[in-house]
Amino acid sequence: MTRISGSLSRITAVGTAVPPASYTQEELLGIFGVTDPRIRSVFLNSGIQRRHLTLPPRDPDGFPRTETQAELLRKHTTSGLAIGREAIETCLKRLNADPAEVAFLCCVSSTGFITPGFSALLIKELGLPPECGRLDVVGMGCNAGLNALAAVTGWAGAHPGQLAVMASVEVCSAAYVFDGTMRTSVVNSLFGDGAAAIAVVADAAGERGERAHGGPAVLGYASRIMTDAIGAMRYDWDEEQERFSFFLDPEVPYVVGAHAEETVDRLLSGAGLRRSDIAHWVLHSGGRKVIDAVRVNLGLTRHDVRHTLTVLRDYGNLSSGAFLSSFQRLCEEGTVRPGDFGVMMTMGPGSTIETALLRW
Structure with missing residues (x-):
């Protein structure tokens, strides 16, 4: 585990x-005229x-x-600014x-490329x-x-x-390709648009300030990149469609799940903790198979990942801010108590697992 140096944030x-x-999955199938039973x-x-999406205008055929x-790219910028501003203001x-x-703003996005970036x-x-x-963190994907x-x-x-403020701004509907293939349909069935922002303050002079009251301290991080699966998740140029496109390998859930235990255990061992000491699990809503693979490998219950599952249900995969x-x-929810430990976990291209240890 990489420990935080200096004052606790x-x-x-x-x-x-x-x-x-917003649209139900059934509505989206109707809007795009999808009849293929597999899709x-x-x-x-x-x-x-x-899912909440910014869909394009209709053509003469509806x-x-x-x-x-x-x-x-214009959609990425325009919609991203609107939801990013709202998330930060809230x-x-x-x-x-x-x-x-x-005093410091960090923006994260993987659904488009603009300069100057969202931070400016x-x-x-x-x-x-x-x-x-x-700081702008661009192109790192769902783990970012x-x-x-x-x-x-x-x-x-x-x-x-x-x-300091961190904002994730993801307009996934600005990164879709609709070509009727199973490859793009898996992506199109999963991602939604959304932004999220968090405020971070470090204790001054070792004391908890008024604004820090009740907020969890971030004790450290642990990462793992599986370079033998570096192409399993990517966002790159589709020459045939002449646009950027997501790609997800069907083996992604199993790659992530197989390495989740080692990564989390390394995070916890650095603090002298076991998985049984963790009261709260905050996982990336990467998709049902990904969540199930991580849950099984970590020995978690559906209750442990209840918020992850309901975010997936209500919004889809919101990429880096999910x-x-x-x-x-x-x-x-109001179930957190002082002294509770929590783990945050995200997964994305690389293939990568990122974790953070929290204590309230």
Whole structure:
């Protein structure tokens, strides 16, 4: 486990946002005119009931028209700014903090490429201080939220008492390809649009400040990359479709599941803990098979991953911010007690597992 140096950083507030339009899996099959029983089965047996998406306008035949890569990038930027701003504003409101207090902003996204990145655009949109430090984590995929959190807690630990914010902004509908193949249909059945933001503050002078009250401290991280499966999850250029496209290998759940136990045990052993000491599990909603593979390999119950499963049901896979939606539901549930330990876990391209140890 990589331990946090300096003052302990605490997650003090969380906010989430999604686009206004949402669709059931059945509605999406109808909108896109999908009749292939194999593809319909993928959609209807995914553990997902509804997703928030920004769909393209209809063509004269009534079906969503094919968007150019330029239009998809504009969607990534426009929709991303809207939901990113809402998530950060909600987070700051829950903390009773003013945007002018934000000293560091880290933005995460894997559904498009823009320069300047979301950090610069959101600093302007929200009126954050122009001297605000910033970082963009781009192209790391679904695991990237914990990679970014490591950077943010490191910054906060080096600047005790100052407010840092991490925002995940994922417009997955700006990264879809509709070609009727099983390869793209698996992706199209899974991902949804959404943003999430968390506020991080390190204790000043070793004391818990007012804003840190009740928020979990991040004690350390553990990572594992399975380089022999480096191409199992990727987002790259599809020459035939002339746009970027997601690819998910069917073996992904088993690759991730097989390495989950070693990664988590290494995280816990660094703190002298066992899995039985963990009261709360916050996992990435990567898909039903991924969740089941991780749950079985870690010996977790469905209750342990209840928030992960309900986020998948209500929103689909929100990529890098999915675990923060699960974290928000845990916080709102009211079951956390002082002294409880928790584990955050994300999975993504590489293939990669990222984990973090929390204590309330």
